[in-house]
Amino acid sequence: MMNSNEIESEIPEKCPKCGSKLEERTGKYGKFIGCSNFPQCRYTYDLSEQIKILCPKCGKKLKIRRGRYGKFLSCSGYPECKFTFNPEFSDQEQLFCPDCGKALIINTGKDGKFVGCTDFPKCKFTFDLRD
Ligand SMILES: [Zn+2]
Ligand SMILES: [Zn+2]
Ligand SMILES: [Zn+2]
Numbered sequence: 001m002m003n004s005n006e007i008e009s010e011i012p013e014k015c016p017k018c019g020s021k022l023e024e025r026t027g028k029y030g031k032f033i034g035c036s037n038f039p040q041c042r043y044t045y046d047l048s049e050q051i052k053i054l055c056p057k058c059g060k061k062l063k064i065r066r067g068r069y070g071k072f073l074s075c076s077g078y079p080e081c082k083f084t085f086n087p088e089f090s091d092q093e094q095l096f097c098p099d100c101g102k103a104l105i106i107n108t109g110k111d112g113k114f115v116g117c118t119d120f121p122k123c124k125f126t127f128d129l130r131d
Contacts, residue, residue: 017043051127052098053115057083062095071129087113087129099125 011033015022020037022045033045053062053073060077062085073085073095085092087106095104097117104127107116112130117123 015043017041053095055083056093097125
């Protein structure tokens with residue numbers, strides 16, 4: 001199992017482009033880490049792209065990507081691991097809740113699709129797939 005320290009250490013301490021300090025900022029689409037040397041350096045690290053769900057193939061964290069048909073998940077170990085999870089397809093590998101370990105299912109709410117825990121309402125883990 002990964003612990004939270006390991007997850008945090010994936011965020012670079014210094015800007016990998018110019019070596020300046022990174023700072024947390026809040027933008028239009030949520031929190032992100034940006035270079036303090038902005039606007040000279042435009043390095044950003046998007047925190048909203050990180051999710052706690054682990055890849056069923058290699059155990060690395062999954063990342064949100066945006067494709068032609070909306071959001072899908074892909075492994076942060078890409079290109080070594082080619083795992084992807086597209087909520088549009090029914091024949092997908094089972095994902096498990098990072099909070100309680102139970103299976104995750106795709107639900108359709110009034111505003112679109114989201115991933116929820118099968119142990120709801122006991123477990124409140126959800127993950128939004130809307131754009
Ligand atoms: Zn920088
Ligand atoms: Zn993987
Ligand atoms: Zn759960």
